[in-house]
Amino acid sequence: MxxxxxxxxxxxxxxxxxxxxxxxxxxxxxxxxxxxxxxxxxxxxxxxxxxxxxxxxxxxxxxxxxxxxxxxxxxxxxxxxxxxxxxxxxxxxxxxxxxxxxxxxxxxxxxxxxxxxxxxxxxxxxxxxxxxxxxxxxxxxxxxxxxxxxxxxxxxxxxxxxxxxxxxxTIVDTCIRNLKIAQKSEEKPKFDFEGDILTLTMHRAENVDNRERLQNIIDALLELDDVTVVFPVHPRTVKTLKEFDMFDKLENADHIELIKPVGYLDFLLLMSKSKFIMTDSGGLQEEAITLNVPCMTLRYNTERPETVEAGGNILVGAEKDKITGTVKEILNNSDLYDKMSRAENPYGxxxxxxxxxxxxxxxxxxxxxxxxx
Ligand code: UD1
Ligand code: UDP
Structure with missing residues:
Protein backbone atom coordinates (compact mmCIF):
# COMPACT_ATOMS: atom_id res chain seq x y z
CA MET A 1 0.00 0.00 0.00
CA THR A 170 -4.86 15.17 15.28
CA ILE A 171 -3.88 18.52 16.85
CA VAL A 172 -4.44 16.88 20.23
CA ASP A 173 -1.93 14.15 19.32
CA THR A 174 0.63 16.78 18.26
CA CYS A 175 -0.03 18.98 21.25
CA ILE A 176 0.19 16.28 23.94
CA ARG A 177 3.28 14.58 22.49
CA ASN A 178 5.23 17.76 21.91
CA LEU A 179 4.35 19.55 25.13
CA LYS A 180 6.23 16.83 27.00
CA ILE A 181 9.20 17.19 24.66
CA ALA A 182 9.11 20.99 24.91
CA GLN A 183 8.95 20.93 28.70
CA LYS A 184 11.83 18.44 28.95
CA SER A 185 14.08 20.43 26.66
CA GLU A 186 13.35 23.70 28.41
CA GLU A 187 16.81 24.28 29.91
CA LYS A 188 16.83 27.99 29.31
CA PRO A 189 13.35 29.44 28.69
CA LYS A 190 13.37 31.26 25.35
CA PHE A 191 10.73 33.73 26.53
CA ASP A 192 10.79 35.56 29.79
CA PHE A 193 7.78 37.86 29.74
CA GLU A 194 6.48 39.46 32.89
CA GLY A 195 2.90 39.57 34.20
CA ASP A 196 -0.14 37.89 32.78
CA ILE A 197 0.54 36.81 29.21
CA LEU A 198 -2.06 37.13 26.50
CA THR A 199 -0.79 35.19 23.49
CA LEU A 200 -2.22 36.65 20.31
CA THR A 201 -2.22 35.43 16.73
CA MET A 202 -4.21 36.68 13.76
CA HIS A 203 -3.97 36.20 10.05
CA ARG A 204 -7.53 35.68 8.70
CA ALA A 205 -8.07 37.67 5.51
CA GLU A 206 -11.35 39.08 6.85
CA ASN A 207 -9.50 40.63 9.83
CA VAL A 208 -6.09 41.62 8.57
CA ASP A 209 -6.89 42.69 5.00
CA ASN A 210 -9.73 44.95 6.17
CA ARG A 211 -8.37 48.30 7.40
CA GLU A 212 -11.35 49.13 9.60
CA ARG A 213 -11.52 45.75 11.31
CA LEU A 214 -7.79 45.66 11.82
CA GLN A 215 -7.84 49.19 13.28
CA ASN A 216 -10.56 48.17 15.79
CA ILE A 217 -8.54 45.17 16.94
CA ILE A 218 -5.32 47.20 17.18
CA ASP A 219 -7.08 49.92 19.19
CA ALA A 220 -8.30 47.24 21.61
CA LEU A 221 -4.79 45.78 21.96
CA LEU A 222 -3.32 49.21 22.69
CA GLU A 223 -5.81 49.61 25.54
CA LEU A 224 -5.10 46.20 27.11
CA ASP A 225 -2.13 47.35 29.19
CA ASP A 226 -3.05 45.21 32.25
CA VAL A 227 -1.52 42.27 30.41
CA THR A 228 1.57 41.51 28.34
CA VAL A 229 0.41 40.86 24.80
CA VAL A 230 2.80 38.45 23.04
CA PHE A 231 2.13 38.58 19.33
CA PRO A 232 4.08 36.36 16.91
CA VAL A 233 3.08 38.07 13.70
CA HIS A 234 2.07 36.03 10.63
CA PRO A 235 3.73 37.31 7.40
CA ARG A 236 0.35 38.23 5.90
CA THR A 237 -0.34 40.41 8.95
CA VAL A 238 3.11 42.06 8.89
CA LYS A 239 2.38 43.08 5.31
CA THR A 240 -0.97 44.73 6.00
CA LEU A 241 0.01 46.25 9.37
CA LYS A 242 2.83 48.03 7.54
CA GLU A 243 0.64 48.95 4.59
CA PHE A 244 -1.98 50.50 6.91
CA ASP A 245 0.68 52.26 9.05
CA MET A 246 -0.25 50.32 12.19
CA PHE A 247 2.94 48.33 12.78
CA ASP A 248 4.98 51.05 14.51
CA LYS A 249 2.22 51.92 16.97
CA LEU A 250 2.09 48.31 18.13
CA GLU A 251 5.87 48.02 18.23
CA ASN A 252 6.13 51.15 20.39
CA ALA A 253 3.58 50.00 22.99
CA ASP A 254 5.39 48.86 26.18
CA HIS A 255 2.93 46.05 26.94
CA ILE A 256 3.03 44.54 23.43
CA GLU A 257 5.80 42.17 22.32
CA LEU A 258 5.84 41.79 18.56
CA ILE A 259 7.90 38.75 17.62
CA LYS A 260 8.47 36.65 14.50
CA PRO A 261 6.42 33.43 14.17
CA VAL A 262 8.01 30.87 16.50
CA GLY A 263 8.68 27.14 16.17
CA TYR A 264 6.19 24.62 17.52
CA LEU A 265 8.00 23.65 20.72
CA ASP A 266 8.55 27.27 21.76
CA PHE A 267 5.02 28.20 20.82
CA LEU A 268 3.53 25.32 22.82
CA LEU A 269 5.43 26.48 25.90
CA LEU A 270 4.28 30.04 25.32
CA MET A 271 0.63 28.98 24.99
CA SER A 272 0.80 26.73 28.03
CA LYS A 273 2.16 29.61 30.17
CA SER A 274 -0.40 32.11 28.93
CA LYS A 275 -3.21 33.50 31.06
CA PHE A 276 -5.30 33.48 27.91
CA ILE A 277 -5.16 33.25 24.15
CA MET A 278 -6.67 35.65 21.64
CA THR A 279 -6.78 34.51 18.04
CA ASP A 280 -8.54 34.12 14.73
CA SER A 281 -6.66 30.88 14.06
CA GLY A 282 -8.46 27.57 13.79
CA GLY A 283 -5.65 25.56 15.35
CA LEU A 284 -5.26 27.86 18.36
CA GLN A 285 -8.94 27.51 19.29
CA GLU A 286 -8.33 23.75 19.49
CA GLU A 287 -4.97 23.99 21.25
CA ALA A 288 -6.29 26.45 23.84
CA ILE A 289 -8.96 24.01 25.02
CA THR A 290 -6.46 21.14 24.91
CA LEU A 291 -4.06 23.12 27.13
CA ASN A 292 -6.87 24.44 29.41
CA VAL A 293 -6.16 28.04 28.52
CA PRO A 294 -9.23 30.31 28.04
CA CYS A 295 -9.59 31.52 24.47
CA MET A 296 -11.12 34.60 22.85
CA THR A 297 -11.73 34.35 19.14
CA LEU A 298 -11.56 37.46 16.96
CA ARG A 299 -14.40 36.29 14.73
CA TYR A 300 -18.20 36.39 14.55
CA ASN A 301 -18.54 32.70 13.72
CA THR A 302 -16.45 29.59 14.04
CA GLU A 303 -16.28 26.19 12.41
CA ARG A 304 -15.17 25.00 15.86
CA PRO A 305 -18.45 25.67 17.75
CA GLU A 306 -17.70 22.78 20.13
CA THR A 307 -15.10 24.95 21.87
CA VAL A 308 -17.71 27.65 22.54
CA GLU A 309 -20.37 25.15 23.63
CA ALA A 310 -17.85 23.53 26.00
CA GLY A 311 -17.30 26.96 27.59
CA GLY A 312 -13.60 27.38 26.73
CA ASN A 313 -13.91 29.88 23.91
CA ILE A 314 -15.74 33.21 23.52
CA LEU A 315 -16.35 34.81 20.13
CA VAL A 316 -15.41 38.46 20.56
CA GLY A 317 -15.59 39.53 16.92
CA ALA A 318 -13.64 42.62 15.90
CA GLU A 319 -15.27 45.42 17.95
CA LYS A 320 -12.88 47.27 20.25
CA ASP A 321 -15.22 47.50 23.27
CA LYS A 322 -16.30 43.88 23.09
CA ILE A 323 -12.66 42.76 22.97
CA THR A 324 -11.43 44.92 25.86
CA GLY A 325 -14.62 44.30 27.88
CA THR A 326 -14.27 40.52 27.58
CA VAL A 327 -10.61 40.53 28.62
CA LYS A 328 -11.44 42.62 31.70
CA GLU A 329 -14.43 40.44 32.52
CA ILE A 330 -12.37 37.24 32.41
CA LEU A 331 -9.50 38.86 34.37
CA ASN A 332 -11.78 40.15 37.12
CA ASN A 333 -14.10 37.17 37.44
CA SER A 334 -12.23 34.18 38.79
CA ASP A 335 -15.29 31.92 38.57
CA LEU A 336 -15.60 32.61 34.86
CA TYR A 337 -11.84 32.17 34.42
CA ASP A 338 -11.89 28.79 36.22
CA LYS A 339 -14.90 27.63 34.26
CA MET A 340 -13.22 28.50 30.97
CA SER A 341 -9.98 26.78 31.99
CA ARG A 342 -11.83 23.61 32.96
CA ALA A 343 -13.83 23.31 29.71
CA GLU A 344 -13.83 19.74 28.47
CA ASN A 345 -11.77 19.14 25.33
CA PRO A 346 -14.13 17.98 22.56
CA TYR A 347 -11.31 16.87 20.25
CA GLY A 348 -10.33 13.53 21.77
C1 UD1 B 1 -3.13 30.22 4.51
C2 UD1 B 1 -4.48 29.52 4.36
C3 UD1 B 1 -5.27 29.65 5.66
C4 UD1 B 1 -4.46 29.14 6.84
C5 UD1 B 1 -3.11 29.84 6.87
C6 UD1 B 1 -2.25 29.24 7.95
C7 UD1 B 1 -5.59 29.47 2.17
C8 UD1 B 1 -6.66 30.07 1.36
N1 UD1 B 1 -5.27 30.13 3.30
O1 UD1 B 1 -3.39 31.60 4.73
O2 UD1 B 1 -6.46 28.89 5.56
O3 UD1 B 1 -5.17 29.40 8.01
O4 UD1 B 1 -2.44 29.67 5.62
O5 UD1 B 1 -1.26 30.12 8.37
O6 UD1 B 1 -5.04 28.47 1.80
N2 UD1 B 1 3.71 34.87 3.15
C9 UD1 B 1 5.06 35.01 3.38
N3 UD1 B 1 5.78 33.89 3.65
C10 UD1 B 1 5.23 32.64 3.68
C11 UD1 B 1 3.86 32.53 3.44
C12 UD1 B 1 3.12 33.65 3.17
O7 UD1 B 1 5.60 36.12 3.36
O8 UD1 B 1 5.97 31.66 3.95
C13 UD1 B 1 2.92 36.11 2.91
C14 UD1 B 1 2.80 36.48 1.44
O9 UD1 B 1 2.83 37.86 1.35
C15 UD1 B 1 1.41 35.98 1.08
C16 UD1 B 1 0.65 36.15 2.39
O10 UD1 B 1 1.60 35.90 3.41
O11 UD1 B 1 0.84 36.68 0.02
C17 UD1 B 1 -0.54 35.21 2.54
O12 UD1 B 1 -0.11 33.86 2.37
P1 UD1 B 1 -1.12 32.73 1.83
O13 UD1 B 1 -0.43 31.44 1.85
O14 UD1 B 1 -1.76 33.16 0.55
O15 UD1 B 1 -2.29 32.74 2.87
P2 UD1 B 1 -2.27 32.69 4.45
O16 UD1 B 1 -2.81 33.98 4.94
O17 UD1 B 1 -0.94 32.25 4.93
N1 UDP C 1 1.89 28.29 15.59
C1 UDP C 1 3.26 28.19 15.82
N2 UDP C 1 3.99 29.35 15.94
C2 UDP C 1 3.42 30.57 15.87
C3 UDP C 1 2.03 30.67 15.65
C4 UDP C 1 1.30 29.51 15.50
O1 UDP C 1 3.79 27.09 15.91
O2 UDP C 1 4.15 31.57 15.98
C5 UDP C 1 1.10 27.06 15.40
C6 UDP C 1 -0.03 26.87 16.35
O3 UDP C 1 0.41 26.21 17.51
C7 UDP C 1 -1.05 26.06 15.56
C8 UDP C 1 -0.76 26.45 14.13
O4 UDP C 1 0.49 27.14 14.13
O5 UDP C 1 -0.83 24.67 15.70
C9 UDP C 1 -1.86 27.34 13.64
O6 UDP C 1 -1.53 27.87 12.41
P1 UDP C 1 -2.27 29.11 11.80
O7 UDP C 1 -2.86 29.93 12.86
O8 UDP C 1 -1.31 29.74 10.88
O9 UDP C 1 -3.39 28.43 10.88
P2 UDP C 1 -4.90 27.97 11.15
O10 UDP C 1 -4.91 27.02 12.28
O11 UDP C 1 -5.72 29.18 11.40
O12 UDP C 1 -5.29 27.34 9.86
Missing part, protein backbone atom coordinates in the same frame (compact mmCIF):
# COMPACT_ATOMS: atom_id res chain seq x y z
CA UNK A 2 1.19 3.51 -0.79
CA UNK A 3 -0.10 6.74 0.76
CA UNK A 4 0.42 10.27 -0.59
CA UNK A 5 0.32 12.94 2.11
CA UNK A 6 -0.22 16.51 0.91
CA UNK A 7 0.74 19.52 3.02
CA UNK A 8 1.23 23.20 2.17
CA UNK A 9 1.02 25.49 5.19
CA UNK A 10 2.09 25.65 8.83
CA UNK A 11 -1.06 24.11 10.34
CA UNK A 12 -1.09 21.23 7.86
CA UNK A 13 2.50 20.32 8.74
CA UNK A 14 1.64 20.42 12.45
CA UNK A 15 -1.59 18.43 12.17
CA UNK A 16 -0.28 15.86 9.67
CA UNK A 17 2.90 15.21 11.70
CA UNK A 18 1.31 12.56 13.98
CA UNK A 19 -0.37 10.93 10.96
CA UNK A 20 3.04 10.70 9.28
CA UNK A 21 4.53 9.25 12.48
CA UNK A 22 1.80 6.61 12.52
CA UNK A 23 2.40 5.74 8.84
CA UNK A 24 6.12 5.33 9.57
CA UNK A 25 5.47 3.24 12.69
CA UNK A 26 3.50 0.79 10.56
CA UNK A 27 6.22 0.77 7.85
CA UNK A 28 3.75 1.82 5.16
CA UNK A 29 5.18 3.18 1.91
CA UNK A 30 4.38 6.90 1.58
CA UNK A 31 5.29 10.06 -0.25
CA UNK A 32 5.17 13.55 1.21
CA UNK A 33 4.13 16.35 -1.15
CA UNK A 34 4.63 19.97 -0.02
CA UNK A 35 2.87 22.54 -2.19
CA UNK A 36 5.25 25.28 -0.99
CA UNK A 37 2.40 27.68 -0.11
CA UNK A 38 4.30 28.51 3.10
CA UNK A 39 8.00 28.84 2.40
CA UNK A 40 9.66 31.13 4.99
CA UNK A 41 11.89 29.14 7.33
CA UNK A 42 9.73 30.05 10.33
CA UNK A 43 6.50 29.08 8.52
CA UNK A 44 7.68 25.73 7.16
CA UNK A 45 11.21 24.26 7.68
CA UNK A 46 11.19 25.02 11.41
CA UNK A 47 8.28 22.60 11.86
CA UNK A 48 10.09 19.80 10.04
CA UNK A 49 12.90 20.26 12.56
CA UNK A 50 10.68 20.54 15.65
CA UNK A 51 8.40 17.67 14.68
CA UNK A 52 11.25 15.50 13.30
CA UNK A 53 9.69 15.02 9.88
CA UNK A 54 11.50 13.79 6.79
CA UNK A 55 12.04 16.32 4.01
CA UNK A 56 9.18 16.37 1.48
CA UNK A 57 9.74 14.02 -1.45
CA UNK A 58 8.23 16.65 -3.75
CA UNK A 59 7.91 20.41 -3.34
CA UNK A 60 5.67 22.10 -5.90
CA UNK A 61 7.17 25.48 -4.90
CA UNK A 62 3.95 27.38 -5.54
CA UNK A 63 4.78 30.37 -3.29
CA UNK A 64 2.32 33.24 -2.85
CA UNK A 65 -0.22 34.53 -5.33
CA UNK A 66 -3.90 34.89 -6.10
CA UNK A 67 -6.14 31.98 -5.16
CA UNK A 68 -6.74 31.04 -8.80
CA UNK A 69 -3.07 31.03 -9.80
CA UNK A 70 -1.97 29.35 -6.60
CA UNK A 71 -4.58 26.58 -6.84
CA UNK A 72 -3.95 26.00 -10.55
CA UNK A 73 -0.17 25.72 -10.07
CA UNK A 74 -0.64 23.31 -7.18
CA UNK A 75 -3.05 21.20 -9.24
CA UNK A 76 -0.57 21.00 -12.08
CA UNK A 77 2.27 19.93 -9.82
CA UNK A 78 0.24 17.50 -7.72
CA UNK A 79 -1.24 15.84 -10.83
CA UNK A 80 2.24 15.12 -12.23
CA UNK A 81 3.33 13.54 -8.95
CA UNK A 82 0.19 11.44 -8.48
CA UNK A 83 0.25 10.15 -12.06
CA UNK A 84 3.90 9.11 -11.66
CA UNK A 85 3.62 7.71 -8.11
CA UNK A 86 0.20 6.02 -8.27
CA UNK A 87 -0.68 6.06 -4.56
CA UNK A 88 -3.60 3.99 -3.22
CA UNK A 89 -4.91 6.95 -1.23
CA UNK A 90 -4.25 10.68 -0.92
CA UNK A 91 -4.52 12.35 2.48
CA UNK A 92 -5.26 16.05 2.79
CA UNK A 93 -5.81 18.02 6.00
CA UNK A 94 -8.00 20.97 6.85
CA UNK A 95 -9.15 23.78 4.59
CA UNK A 96 -6.30 25.49 2.75
CA UNK A 97 -5.81 25.83 -1.00
CA UNK A 98 -3.58 22.72 -0.85
CA UNK A 99 -6.59 20.71 0.30
CA UNK A 100 -8.72 22.10 -2.50
CA UNK A 101 -6.05 21.38 -5.13
CA UNK A 102 -5.12 17.95 -3.76
CA UNK A 103 -8.68 16.70 -3.37
CA UNK A 104 -9.76 17.92 -6.81
CA UNK A 105 -6.79 16.43 -8.63
CA UNK A 106 -6.86 13.08 -6.82
CA UNK A 107 -10.59 12.59 -7.22
CA UNK A 108 -10.37 13.24 -10.95
CA UNK A 109 -7.62 10.63 -11.20
CA UNK A 110 -9.96 8.24 -9.31
CA UNK A 111 -7.59 8.03 -6.38
CA UNK A 112 -9.51 7.89 -3.07
CA UNK A 113 -9.12 11.01 -0.94
CA UNK A 114 -9.04 10.84 2.85
CA UNK A 115 -9.91 14.22 4.35
CA UNK A 116 -8.42 14.69 7.79
CA UNK A 117 -10.47 17.23 9.77
CA UNK A 118 -13.45 16.86 7.45
CA UNK A 119 -16.95 18.18 8.10
CA UNK A 120 -16.10 21.53 9.70
CA UNK A 121 -18.47 24.30 8.62
CA UNK A 122 -18.63 28.00 9.51
CA UNK A 123 -21.53 28.46 7.07
CA UNK A 124 -19.78 31.66 6.01
CA UNK A 125 -19.01 31.48 2.31
CA UNK A 126 -17.05 34.74 2.36
CA UNK A 127 -14.20 32.73 3.93
CA UNK A 128 -11.93 31.10 1.32
CA UNK A 129 -11.50 28.22 3.77
CA UNK A 130 -15.22 27.43 3.78
CA UNK A 131 -15.21 26.97 0.01
CA UNK A 132 -12.13 24.75 0.30
CA UNK A 133 -13.73 22.59 3.01
CA UNK A 134 -16.93 22.08 1.08
CA UNK A 135 -15.21 21.22 -2.19
CA UNK A 136 -12.73 18.90 -0.49
CA UNK A 137 -15.63 17.07 1.12
CA UNK A 138 -17.43 16.70 -2.21
CA UNK A 139 -14.26 15.10 -3.63
CA UNK A 140 -13.41 12.84 -0.67
CA UNK A 141 -14.05 9.16 -0.11
CA UNK A 142 -13.11 8.92 3.58
CA UNK A 143 -14.00 11.56 6.16
CA UNK A 144 -11.96 11.74 9.36
CA UNK A 145 -14.07 14.11 11.42
CA UNK A 146 -13.05 15.50 14.80
CA UNK A 147 -16.46 15.45 16.51
CA UNK A 148 -20.02 14.20 16.23
CA UNK A 149 -21.06 17.72 15.29
CA UNK A 150 -18.85 17.66 12.19
CA UNK A 151 -20.19 14.19 11.33
CA UNK A 152 -23.73 15.60 11.44
CA UNK A 153 -22.71 18.42 9.09
CA UNK A 154 -21.66 15.81 6.55
CA UNK A 155 -24.76 13.66 7.03
CA UNK A 156 -26.86 16.73 6.20
CA UNK A 157 -24.88 17.02 2.95
CA UNK A 158 -25.75 13.46 2.00
CA UNK A 159 -22.48 11.76 2.89
CA UNK A 160 -22.91 8.10 3.76
CA UNK A 161 -22.33 7.31 7.46
CA UNK A 162 -20.15 4.34 6.47
CA UNK A 163 -17.55 6.77 5.06
CA UNK A 164 -17.41 8.94 8.20
CA UNK A 165 -14.98 8.18 11.03
CA UNK A 166 -15.14 10.22 14.24
CA UNK A 167 -11.49 10.28 15.24
CA UNK A 168 -10.97 13.46 17.26
CA UNK A 169 -8.51 16.03 15.94
CA UNK A 349 -7.48 12.29 23.87
CA UNK A 350 -4.57 12.12 21.43
CA UNK A 351 -5.27 8.91 19.50
CA UNK A 352 -6.65 10.46 16.32
CA UNK A 353 -3.81 9.52 14.00
CA UNK A 354 -3.87 5.93 15.23
CA UNK A 355 -7.61 5.73 14.57
CA UNK A 356 -7.18 7.25 11.11
CA UNK A 357 -4.54 4.70 10.13
CA UNK A 358 -6.56 1.81 11.61
CA UNK A 359 -9.53 2.82 9.44
CA UNK A 360 -7.44 3.20 6.28
CA UNK A 361 -5.72 -0.17 6.72
CA UNK A 362 -9.00 -1.97 7.47
CA UNK A 363 -10.62 -0.64 4.32
CA UNK A 364 -7.52 -1.35 2.25
CA UNK A 365 -7.38 -4.97 3.39
CA UNK A 366 -11.11 -5.40 2.74
CA UNK A 367 -10.56 -4.09 -0.82
CA UNK A 368 -12.84 -1.14 -0.03
CA UNK A 369 -10.43 1.64 -0.94
CA UNK A 370 -10.87 1.26 -4.69
CA UNK A 371 -13.00 3.75 -6.60
CA UNK A 372 -14.94 1.87 -9.24
CA UNK A 373 -15.57 3.67 -12.52
Missing amino acids: KIAVIIGTRPEIIKMAPVIDEIEKRSIDYILIHTGQHYDHEMSDQFFIDLELKKPDFNIGVGSGSHGKQTATMMNGIEDVLVAEKPDIVLVQGDTNAVLAGALVASKLHIPVGHVEAGLRSYDKSMPEEINREIADVCSKLYFVPTEESAVNLLFEGISPKDIFITGN SGDSSKEILDAILDLYHQGELKITV
